[in-house]
Amino acid sequence: DQQVKQNSPSLSVQEGRISILNCDYTNSMFDYFLWYKKYPAEGPTFLISISSIKDKNEDGRFTVFLNKSAKHLSLHIVPSQPGDSAVYFCAASAQGGGYQKVTFGIGTKLQVIP
Amino acid sequence: EPEVTQTPSHQVTQMGQEVILRCVPISNHLYFYWYRQILGQKVEFLVSFYNNEISEKSEIFDDQFSVERPDGSNFTLKIRSTKLEDSAMYFCATVGTAYGYTFGSGTRLTVV
Numbered sequence: 226d227q228q229v230k231q232n233s234p235s236l237s238v239q240e241g242r243i244s245i246l247n248c249d250y251t252n253s254m255f256d257y258f259l260w261y262k263k264y265p266a267e268g269p270t271f272l273i274s275i276s277s278i279k280d281k282n283e284d285g286r287f288t289v290f291l292n293k294s295a296k297h298l299s300l301h302i303v304p305s306q307p308g309d310s311a312v313y314f315c316a317a318s319a320q321g322g323g324y325q326k327v328t329f330g331i332g333t334k335l336q337v338i339p
Numbered sequence: 340e341p342e343v344t345q346t347p348s349h350q351v352t353q354m355g356q357e358v359i360l361r362c363v364p365i366s367n368h369l370y371f372y373w374y375r376q377i378l379g380q381k382v383e384f385l386v387s388f389y390n391n392e393i394s395e396k397s398e399i400f401d402d403q404f405s406v407e408r409p410d411g412s413n414f415t416l417k418i419r420s421t422k423l424e425d426s427a428m429y430f431c432a433t434v435g436t437a438y439g440y441t442f443g444s445g446t447r448l449t450v451v
Contacts, residue, residue: 229381259439261439261440261442266444266445267444267445268343268345268430268432268442268443268444268445269382269430269440269442270442271439271440271441272439274439314381314382316382326372326384326387326395326397327384327440328384329374329381329382329383330381331380331381332381332382
């Protein structure tokens with residue numbers, strides 16, 4: 226039961242260009258969405274989040290967009306840097322987020338080419 | 340120094356043996372979580388633990404699994420009788436800022 230779907234297993238982008246990672250969800254109870262970045266041999270690192278009452282949240286080079294009607298969110302990284310190369314997980318939680326369990330997507334491997 | 344330290348980093352065990360995975364958060368946290376990631380698959384929720392009690396668990400977290408906080412700082416995940424399909428990366432997490440988890444670096448469990 227894939228409640229959080231990341232349909233692109235991998236993405237390659239040139240350094241300096243924009244990286245766009247997409248995520249779809251099916252559970253309409255989800256109201257808090259997060260992106261995590263994971264390097265090999267490390268745990269996921271929290272990157273950015275967005276509540277369902279917003280449609281955009283920006284933090285430096287990272288911006289998350291939420292389209293509730295389409296049950297779709299995306300992470301934009303601009304400009305992309307080689308150090309951004311990692312696996313990116315989309316995640317979601319229900320009932321106000323906070324300390325609720327989080328459901329992860331399968332991840333998208335981003336490669337930023339110098 | 341990491342906020343959440345997990346030991347061991349890699350554990351190899353024979354099928355049927357018991358394993359204990361340990362997690363030590365630096366700050367005083369009340370909420371703890373265990374997640375796992377089987378190779379090539381998504382990160383899956385196992386259990387959440389609040390105020391020394393399990394608050395939620397997934398269907399994966401069956402009677403073979405248990406969690407406890409034996410001394411108020413360490414947080415452990417025990418698998419009583421390991422199966423081959425328990426082989427995975429196991430991540431401990433606490434709640435960080437903006438409701439994002441802070442994950443440990445994980446324990447790679449290999450059941451042979």
